[in-house]
Every structure is written in C-alpha cells, then in structure tokens.
Amino acid sequence: MSTAAPVRQLDPASVAELRRSAARVLDAFGSSATHPGLLARIAREAAALSPAVRHQCRPVDTAHGLFVLRGLEVDDAGIGPTPASWAVAGDAAAEWDVVLLLLATAMGNPIAWEGQQEGRFVHNIVPTAGREQEQTGASSDVLLSPHTEDAFHPGRAHLLMLCCMRNPDDIATTAASVREVRLTDEDMDCLSRPVLPILPDDAYVEAQGFAGEPPKVPTVWRSEDGPTLRFDPAYTPLGEAPAAYRAAYHRLEGELSRVSRAVSLRPGEVLVVDNDLVVHGRVPFTARYDGTDRWLKRASVRVPGRRSRPEAEALEHGYGQAALEAHAAA
Numbered sequence: 036m037s038t039a040a041p042v043r044q045l046d047p048a049s050v051a052e053l054r055r056s057a058a059r060v061l062d063a064f065g066s067s068a069t070h071p072g073l074l075a076r077i078a079r080e081a082a083a084l085s086p087a088v089r090h091q092c093r094p095v096d097t098a099h100g101l102f103v104l105r106g107l108e109v110d111d112a113g114i115g116p117t118p119a120s121w122a123v124a125g126d127a128a129a130e131w132d133v134v135l136l137l138l139a140t141a142m143g144n145p146i147a148w149e150g151q152q153e154g155r156f157v158h159n160i161v162p163t164a165g166r167e168q169e170q171t172g173a174s175s176d177v178l179l180s181p182h183t184e185d186a187f188h189p190g191r192a193h194l195l196m197l198c199c200m201r202n203p204d205d206i207a208t209t210a211a212s213v214r215e216v217r218l219t220d221e222d223m224d225c226l227s228r229p230v231l232p233i234l235p236d237d238a239y240v241e242a243q244g245f246a247g248e249p250p251k252v253p254t255v256w257r258s259e260d261g262p263t264l265r266f267d268p269a270y271t272p273l274g275e276a277p278a279a280y281r282a283a284y285h286r287l288e289g290e291l292s293r294v295s296r297a298v299s300l301r302p303g304e305v306l307v308v309d310n311d312l313v314v315h316g317r318v319p320f321t322a323r324y325d326g327t328d329r330w331l332k333r334a335s336v337r338v339p340g341r342r343s344r345p346e347a348e349a350l351e352h353g354y355g356q357a358a359l360e361a362h363a364a365a
C-alpha cells in the first residue's frame with residue numbers, strides 16, 4: 036500500500052480568509068450550521084472567495100483521483116470531545132461544518148440525503164458503540180471495504196470530502212483509483228455490462244425496505260475522459276453473476292487493492308476524492324469511547340455539468356431516496 040497523496044497547500048492568507056468567512060456566517064446564524072438561512076449565505080461567501088482559494092478547489096487533476104488540502108488548523112481543546120455518535124453531535128465544531136461547506140461550494144454543489152444523518156449537509160464520522168462491525172462510517176473493528184460513496188444511487192456525489200477533526204492513532208482512510216489499475220479490454224468490456232444491482236447500504240434503512248426491482252448497473256465503464264467506476268462489493272450480490280463476471284470482478288478488486296493508498300489524515304486536513312474514479316475505505320481500529328476518538332466531518336458534492344455517468348442512470352429509481360442540493364442551479 037502506497038501512502039503518497041498529492042497535497043494542495045493553502046497559504047496563510049487563504050486560511051485566514053476561510054476562517055473570517057466562516058466566522059461571519061456563524062455570527063449571522065448563531066452556533067448552528069443547520070440554520071435554514073445559512074446555505075444562502077454560504078453561497079454568497081463562497082462566490083466571494085479569492086482566486087487563491089478557488090485555485091486550490093479546482094477539480095482533481097491527477098490519475099490518483101484525489102488530493103489533500105492542507106493548512107487549516109484545528110484547536111483540539113476548542114472543538115470539544117469527540118461526540119459518541121452522529122446522532123448526538125448536534126452543533127459540535129460547527130465552524131468546521133461551515134468551512135467545509137464553503138470549500139464544498141467552491142468545488143460544486145453540496146448534497147444531503149433525507150435518509151441519512153437527519154438530512155444534514157455535513158456528516159460527523161465517529162466510531163459508535165454497538166456499531167463496531169457495520170459497513171458504515173460508524174464502525175471501527177472491521178475493515179471498511181473499498182466503496183464508491185452512495186453507490187446504490189444515480190444521484191451520488193461526484194466528490195467526497197473528509198475533513199479531519201482528530202485522529203490520534205493515525206487511522207488511515209484507504210483510496211484506490213480506477214485510473215491506476217491494469218485491466219484487460221475483455222475484463223473492462225465484461226464489467227461494463229449492467230449485470231448486478233448495488234443495494235442501499237446500512238446507512239439507509241428506509242431505502243433498504245424499498246419495494247421496487249433493484250436496477251442492474253455496470254461496475255466500470257469508459258467515460259469521455261477515461262475509466263470510471265461504481266463499486267460497492269459489500270452491497271453487491273456477486274453470487275448472482277455468471278462465473279466470468281465474478282472472475283473479472285475479483286480481478287478488479289485485486290487491482291484496486293494493489294494500487295490502494297493509505298491516507299492518514301491529520302487534524303485540519305481535508306481529503307477530497309473523486310467518487311467516479313476512486314473507491315475509499317478505512318482500516319480497522321479499536322475505538323476509545325472516551326471523547327478522544329477519531330473524528331471526521333464529511334461533505335458530498337455534485338459537480339454541475341459533469342458527464343461521467345452512463346445515460347441509463349437517469350432511469351433508476353434510487354430506492355426512493357432523494358438528495359437535496361444545497362444551492363439552486365445557477
């Protein structure tokens with residue numbers, strides 16, 4: 036496993052600018068990052084960000100399919116203890132929700148899911164007692180296997196952002212880009228056929244009860260600018276596929292693990308992964324449950340006008356789930 040990830044360094048002026056902007060937003064809306072008027076204000080603030088900040092928010096531009104934004108600093112005492120679960124996080128470290136939304140808005144349009152974390156635009160990813168074994172961000176004891184975020188849904192994010200609040204045991208996020216794997220043309224052709232569905236993950240209990248027929252979707256395909264993937268083996272009934280498909284799928288899995296990078300985020304770093312190119316996961320760890328646990332904030336972003344997905348996705352029902360966009364189309 037390789038560790039190198041491209042780094043984009045925010046200069047001190049950009050950091051100060053982001054902090055001032057976030058402070059103005061929070062002053063206007065109290066300490067809550069879920070105030071109804073807040074998103075409109077974020078849109079205005081993001082539109083006024085300097086060229087230097089915007090430059091660091093440009094699209095992913097290497098085959099790694101990701102970058103780490105560095106330069107922001109977390110006041111460890113100021114953010115308070117790591118919440119015991121997303122459900123009790125409330126306004127914990129709300130200024131970071133705002134910073135993340137500002138950056139997300141500079142990159143595209145943040146989305147929220149009604150069925151996940153109460154429709155919040157910024158999720159808290161913390162280990163949660165009783166959920167150690169799940170395939171969700173709340174787990175710890177198990178390897179969170181490499182996945183496309185919200186792979187079950189045609190409206191899934193183009194970009195996933197993970198902002199580190201604390202990570203005292205250096206627990207790595209894993210990331211593997213389809214642009215770095217070696218697959219034969221035969222495997223590529225095989226995996227681009229819509230053979231298997233991807234079912235809603237355990238973060239979407241309501242969608243899991245949806246009555247409609249699960250649509251079959253391709254695993255990889257060639258988009259205008261290169262190979263693209265939609266991959267979530269933990270929620271894919273691979274046993275239903277013919278042997279040749281299963282074999283190709285396993286070769287893809289092997290290649291993704293060969294090219295996988297371990298990115299251990301430090302407080303203040305923001306990992307941005309292109310969700311069309313990169314599958315991400317997390318190594319297993321032992322949770323502390325004492326207020327000092329690993330704590331990430333997560334935002335999901337759509338990039339307007341991006342044409343990376345098969346047209347057939349437009350016909351999918353998305354298991355009755357709808358994503359809410361933070362900002363109305365310009």
Ligand SMILES: O=C(O)CCC(=O)C(=O)O
Pocket residue numbers: 160171172179184197207208209315316317331333
């Ligand atoms: O904990 C991590 O590093 C990643 C968790 C994850 O898959 C996510 O937040 O979407």
Ligand SMILES: [Fe+2]
Pocket residue numbers: 182183184315
């Ligand atoms: Fe994820």
